[in-house]
Structures are given as C-alpha cells and as structure tokens.
Amino acid sequence: MNENDLQYMARALQLAIQGAGHVSPNPMVGAVIVCDNRIIGEGWHRQYGQGHAEVNAVASVPNPDDLKRSTLYVTLEPCSHYGKTPPCAQLIIDRGIPRVVVGTLDPFPQVAGRGVEMLRQAGVEVTVGVLEQQCRQLNRRFITAHTTHRPWVQLKWAQTADGCTADSSGTPLQLSTPATATLMHRHRALCDAIVVGANTVRNDDPSLTTRLWPGRDALRVVLDRHLSIPDHSRLLTDGGNTIIYNATLNDKRGNVQWVQMDTDEPQTWLADLYNRGITSVMVEGGRHVLQQLIDADMWNEARIEVVPRHCTSGIGIPAPSLARGTVRQQLTADGNTIVVLDNSHHPCRNPHTATSIGHTGL
8 A cells, every 4th residue: 555545545535425315225436547647537336226436437548458557446345246237346357457456345245355356366456445444434324234234323303402302292393494404404315214203293294305405305214103193194195205114004005115013123123124225214203213222222323403592491302312422523503503423333433444434524
C-alpha cells in the first residue's frame, strides 16, 4: 500500500456514495482505473439491477489495451457469482487487468472472499484493506444485514428538552421544523423499510412516503398484533407497499400483505424482513416499538431530534430510554439539535483494523 493507493481509493469512495438511495439491497461501490499514475476510467454502481462499478469503469476506458497495464481500485470486493449481472471478477480477468486494490471484503455469502481468491488464482495481484474502515462505514447497512442476518436498524424520534414525545393524552407533539423534516426524508430515501407500531398509525395516520427528498418510497411495515389499525388508514388505502405483522392473519390484498407471527419479539420480524431482501430499516415509532429494540440491543444508529422547549402541559409521554451509544455526529437545524448515536458494538467495525470510522455523511 502506498500514498497513491490511498488517493485513488478515496476517489473511488467519492464515486460510490453517488449510488446512495438507488442501489439497495446492493451495496454502494465505486471503481477507479489508473494507468501510468493517471486515471483513465471511473464508474460506480448507479442502479440496482444494472452494471456494477467495475463494469462501468472498464466501459469508460478509451483504449481497452491500457487495461493490461492498469490498476483497478474498487471499494468492495468484486463479485464472483452470477446475479442480475455477470461476475465482475471474471470481467477483470478477461480484460487482463494485472492489479486490483480492494477496500474491503464482501460479506455477502455468495462472495465472501471468493472474488479475491478467483482473481489471485488467475494471477492477478490483489491488495485488500485500503481505507477499509471508510469503505465499511459507507456500506454499514449492507454489511450489518449480511453479518447479523437482520436489517441495519436506525431509530428515529423527536423530543422536547424535558424528554417528551407526546402530550399526556398520547397526541404527538409537532416538533420537527421544515429543515429537520427534509433531513428525515433524506434518510427515509436511504432505507429499504420504515417501521411503526399500531399506535402511531391510529394517532397519526401517516403515509411514510419520501416527499421532501428525491428518492424511492420504502416498504411500510406496521407492527399491529391485534389488527387494530382502521381500515381507512392511508397505509392500507394509498396503494403503497405495506406489510402488517400480526398474531392471526395471513392475507394479501393489492399491495398490502398481512403476515402472521406467533410473537412480536423484534428478532422475529427483523429476520423475516431480512429474508425478504430488506437490508435497512428506519423505526419511526412509537415509544413501545423503539424501546423494545433498545432493550433487545437490536439497533445500530439512533437519530434523536431535541427541541429547545418543554412539554406544554408539563407532563407527557416520555421519550425512549437509551443508556448506551457513542455520539457520531451532532448538528443544529432551525434551532433544533440532532444527535446521531452509534451502537458501540456496530458490526461494521473491523476488529482487525483501526477502531475509528470515518464519517461518510450518510
């Protein structure tokens, strides 16, 4: 590894992040091709089901003969299996690229070191672990899902300075501002699913769509053990994709699916979502659902918006109680403070490398 390796991998990371919100459940990946210490090709994974970063980078090279004396920098191990596209490791071999620098290995079971091994067996020089922590942080959702077999879990709530999320009757308080609501919709666009409890649907009748930021709508998930949400709820009538986890009913009507489960323990419905290809979820409430995940230690990030005022009635529904977590970021918008906490045993941390993780902005 040398300074050039660090420089070009940093560029590959800049490219990879451009796939945010477009490639899940695939990871974000960037690739840079360098010949004679000059970048001759770049690419990133732009859209799920379309060409991978390596394919796009190779296609951008004006003179294919230059590939035979080039180094390919890629943020994640090249795939070695046929999925929606052919294996990138075979493309690298076929094009005669002699050296590949990889940010981090791919935990996906069908890759998991096989891509690197395939390259080395073909005589390609492979270096692994350049800017590894930054590469792992970028794809923490993907890595968490495939190492824990459950989606990466982001908790989200807003509270007053005295720790209330609703008034004493359970009516939610209007705490977010236009700026903080826009930030929240940005994070909605990055998640595969949004999870709420039945109380939230009954009290708010939310749509849980991405409206204030460009991006797709996530799968909506409702934890409604006793089938108590009203038939006129927007989540049941607006045509969006919704799953209702409950104790009694298996059914599908249009884009709404009811899934029967014997328990409402978080690990059960999280495992089911993983099996459906969901790699990340945002949990927006209510307090009971959030506290269940905290108590089960099944969360990876918490985004807490704190408003500089007190509950108007003097008493109210308390915010979830969170006793652990490392502050990763703190920012102010429209007078409100947003604190981002990482769970301290985040699975994207690699125990064999440095413990600090670079901030990617996602």
